Amino acid sequence: MNRSDVDRMHAVRAWLAEGSTELSPRVFDTVLREIPATSQDRPHWASPRLAMSTMVLGVTAIGVAVLIVVGARLWTPSPPSGPGAGNTASPSMANEATATPDALGDPYGCAAFIPAVRPAPGDNTQWPTPPFNVGLIGFAAEGAAPSTPLSGELLHAYWVRGGDLPYRGMARLYADGRLIWNYANIPGEGGDLIGTGYVEQRLTPSGVEVVRQLDDLALKDPMVLNSCLPPGLWADPTFRPYVPAAYAACLGASNLEQTRGWEIGLETQLALLPAPVRELLEGRDLVPHGTGDRGGGRPDSFEGDPMPCLGLSPGDARALDAALRVAGFEQDSWASGPGTRYFFAVEQGLIHIMFEPVFPDGTVGSSYSG
Amino acid sequence: MSTDLVMAAQRGDEEAFATLVAIHGGRLQAVAHRILRDFDLAEDATQHALLRIWKSLPKLRDPDRFEAWSYQLLVRACHAEARRTRHWSPGLRLVETDGPADDPLGGIADRDQLERAFRTLSIDHRAVVVLHYYLDLPLTEVAAAQGVPVGTVSSRLHYAMKGLHAALDAAARTALPEVSR
Numbered sequence: 001m002n003r004s005d006v007d008r009m010h011a012v013r014a015w016l017a018e019g020s021t022e023l024s025p026r027v028f029d030t031v032l033r034e035i036p037a038t039s040q041d042r043p044h045w046a047s048p049r050l051a052m053s054t055m056v057l058g059v060t061a062i063g064v065a066v067l068i069v070v071g072a073r074l075w076t077p078s079p080p081s082g083p084g085a086g087n088t089a090s091p092s093m094a095n096e097a098t099a100t101p102d103a104l105g106d107p108y109g110c111a112a113f114i115p116a117v118r119p120a121p122g123d124n125t126q127w128p129t130p131p132f133n134v135g136l137i138g139f140a141a142e143g144a145a146p147s148t149p150l151s152g153e154l155l156h157a158y159w160v161r162g163g164d165l166p167y168r169g170m171a172r173l174y175a176d177g178r179l180i181w182n183y184a185n186i187p188g189e190g191g192d193l194i195g196t197g198y199v200e201q202r203l204t205p206s207g208v209e210v211v212r213q214l215d216d217l218a219l220k221d222p223m224v225l226n227s228c229l230p231p232g233l234w235a236d237p238t239f240r241p242y243v244p245a246a247y248a249a250c251l252g253a254s255n256l257e258q259t260r261g262w263e264i265g266l267e268t269q270l271a272l273l274p275a276p277v278r279e280l281l282e283g284r285d286l287v288p289h290g291t292g293d294r295g296g297g298r299p300d301s302f303e304g305d306p307m308p309c310l311g312l313s314p315g316d317a318r319a320l321d322a323a324l325r326v327a328g329f330e331q332d333s334w335a336s337g338p339g340t341r342y343f344f345a346v347e348q349g350l351i352h353i354m355f356e357p358v359f360p361d362g363t364v365g366s367s368y369s370g
Numbered sequence: 371m372s373t374d375l376v377m378a379a380q381r382g383d384e385e386a387f388a389t390l391v392a393i394h395g396g397r398l399q400a401v402a403h404r405i406l407r408d409f410d411l412a413e414d415a416t417q418h419a420l421l422r423i424w425k426s427l428p429k430l431r432d433p434d435r436f437e438a439w440s441y442q443l444l445v446r447a448c449h450a451e452a453r454r455t456r457h458w459s460p461g462l463r464l465v466e467t468d469g470p471a472d473d474p475l476g477g478i479a480d481r482d483q484l485e486r487a488f489r490t491l492s493i494d495h496r497a498v499v500v501l502h503y504y505l506d507l508p509l510t511e512v513a514a515a516q517g518v519p520v521g522t523v524s525s526r527l528h529y530a531m532k533g534l535h536a537a538l539d540a541a542a543r544t545a546l547p548e549v550s551r
Contacts, residue, residue: 008535009503015484016404016504023395024413031391031420035384038421040428159508169508217434252521262522307521343525352521 105215110228114218130183130223135197136241136357138340139318146245146314147200152176152360155212160221169195171222173211174360177202177235180242181222198242198357198365201226207233244357247317248287248309248364252352262349266308272346274327277353280320284310287364309356309364317355324353376433379424387424394437395420397505398444402451404500407489411451419447438507442515445497452493480538487537495530498523 140146153175160169160181171181183196201222203211210233214220226237251269253262270278287309312320321340325331329342341354356364375393378386398419403412422443430439488496494516501512509527513520 008538009531011480011538012484012499012531012534013503015481016500019400019403021396021400023391023399023416027399027413027417027420028391028395030417031395031424032384032388034421035387035424038425040380040382041425250521252519252524254519254522254525307519341524343528350525352525354521354524 105213106219107210108228108230110214110219110224111216113224113227114221130196131199131239132196134239134241135182135199136243137197139247139314139321139355140241140243142318144241144243146243147178147360149176150245150360151362152178154359154361154363155208156220158217158220160217160223170365171220172359172361172365173203173208173220175208176360177204177208178360179203179211179222179225180359183223196239199239200242201234201239202236203229204233204235207235242357244314244359246287246358247312247314248356248358249281249284249312249317249320250307250309250354250356250364251281252307252354254350254352264349269351272348272351273344276323277320277327277329280316280323281310284312287311287358288362289364307352307354311358321355329353373433373436376427376430376436380428380430380433387427390436391420394440398440401441401500401505402444402448404504405445405448405493405496406451407485411448415444415447415451418450419444422447438511438514441501441505441507441511442517445493445501445515448497449493483537483540484534487534491530491533495526498526499530499534502527 154172155175156171156173158171160171160183169181169183171179173179179201180198181196181201182198199222207229210229211220211225218224231237251266253264253269270281273281289309324342324344327344329344331340331342341352344351344353358364375386375390379390395416399412399416402415402419403409406412406415419440423440426443430436488499491499497516498512501507501515502509507515509520509523512527513523516523
């Protein structure tokens with residue numbers, strides 16, 4: 001008996017999902033006991049304050065202290081509001097964490113459609129579910145007309161949550177009204193392992209302004225927007241595959257054990273590739289990474305360089321895809337994400353090549369981000 | 371909202387941090403447990419990570435990034451726990467399960483095979499699998515949590531999953547009866 005990849009993936013996910021998700025009382029108590037005796041490290045970038053005069057510093061300290069005391073007294077968890085609130089048998093702290101407490105910057109009541117982080121037992125609220133396989137996965141159909149206009153001004157790129165899991169995808173809002181997004185695979189919700197693929201919808205100019213002005217990223221989640229924005233703010237609400245005018249091949253490398261990155265330059269990576277593959281990549285222009293993927297989307301201390309990505313026309317991308325297969329590259333069939341990735345072992349390490357769509361602002365996304 | 375709590379905790383508000391621990395601590399411990407496959411080590415790793423989070427919190431520039439950032443510190447704590455325990459060789463105590471009626475694992479043989487296969491993986495490989503397939507963090511976030519390039523993470527995931535899938539196939543072939551345990 002041999003299982004399909006999908007079955008095996010579900011089995012691994014199910015296995016990981018088993019077991020406790022509670023914080024041990026011992027850990028909780030110990031942490032709370034030790035906090036008062038544990039001083040916080042203040043960042044260097046806050047140090048200019050130290051240069052202030054003693055008087056100003058003293059006044060500031062008093063002000064901060066007052067704010068903390070007042071803030072601590074004023075802060076009291078409020079019960080979740082919105083349609084899901086009545087279904088919450090035992091409201092949890094996790095629910096409060098994502099509840100949007102007020103309507104400031106939320107003129108259409110989108111907050112009511114933000115799914116709970118961890119639905120409480122008995123909470124059967126039907127949150128909007130992302131559609132599977134409606135967007136771009138891999139390459140667009142041969143001959144498909146690319147999304148127009150071919151270039152566009154990116155207003156905002158951001159992670160989207162979409163449910164009880166953090167950072168499940170990315171969304172990009174363009175000045176011309178395009179909203180391009182994808183959600184990664186979602187365990188337990190059916191479909192295949194990929195997720196939505198890159199979906200394109202279009203907002204009216206007013207719709208763009210509304211989305212821009214929503215003051216919480218959770219409100220900008222595409223599935224939330226699809227639930228709450230009035231039809232008049234959508235120029236075309238249909239879920240369509242985003243068809244890029246170009247693709248990029250992103251190259252990376254690691255040691256054979258994959259315990260660390262293999263810090264070699266692009267030229268060295270190219271030199272290690274089989275000639276038919278190398279010839280299709282040499283002389284290509286580098287495509288920049290989107291700021292949403294490299295800027296706000298990473299913790300502070302990550303200093304790794306982005307993978308270099310080389311621009312390809314759709315035809316050239318397909319030719320490279322074919323050449324990789326012929327050259328014996330191993331296609332990654334396990335991981336989620338609408339991109340396509342390959343691995344190739346050489347004597348010194350492992351070369352990775354991932355295909356990514358190029359977005360209207362001329363940047364490459366991170367579909368391999370799942 | 372979590373962001374408000376994070377900002378308050380950054381300013382030294384212990385009550386706010388306690389609330390953050392109540393909100394996120396369970397998930398952190400769940401991740402540590404799944405990486406280390408040991409209750410005691412997971413508790414220690416979570417405790418160290420939470421104290422490190424408190425200590426370093428003022429350095430977090432973007433409070434919205436709290437959750438992903440906390441996983442970064444947790445994975446480091448898991449590494450430290452694995453290194454600290456000199457004879458670290460996780461026992462065979464399996465993760466407790468209620469044994470769901472609709473069991474996608476198909477039986478105890480699968481669990482044993484997965485457990486054994488998972489324990490052969492390095493902490494780095496385990497962390498990738500857990501962060502990506504348990505938490506569904508995108509690989510860019512997993513890369514950030516591990517301080518390595520995305521390509522390295524993706525290859526780790528590829529080979530880790532290959533091993534786990536092979537274990538599942540082996541379980542299906544042998545179809546061990548439950549009484550063997």
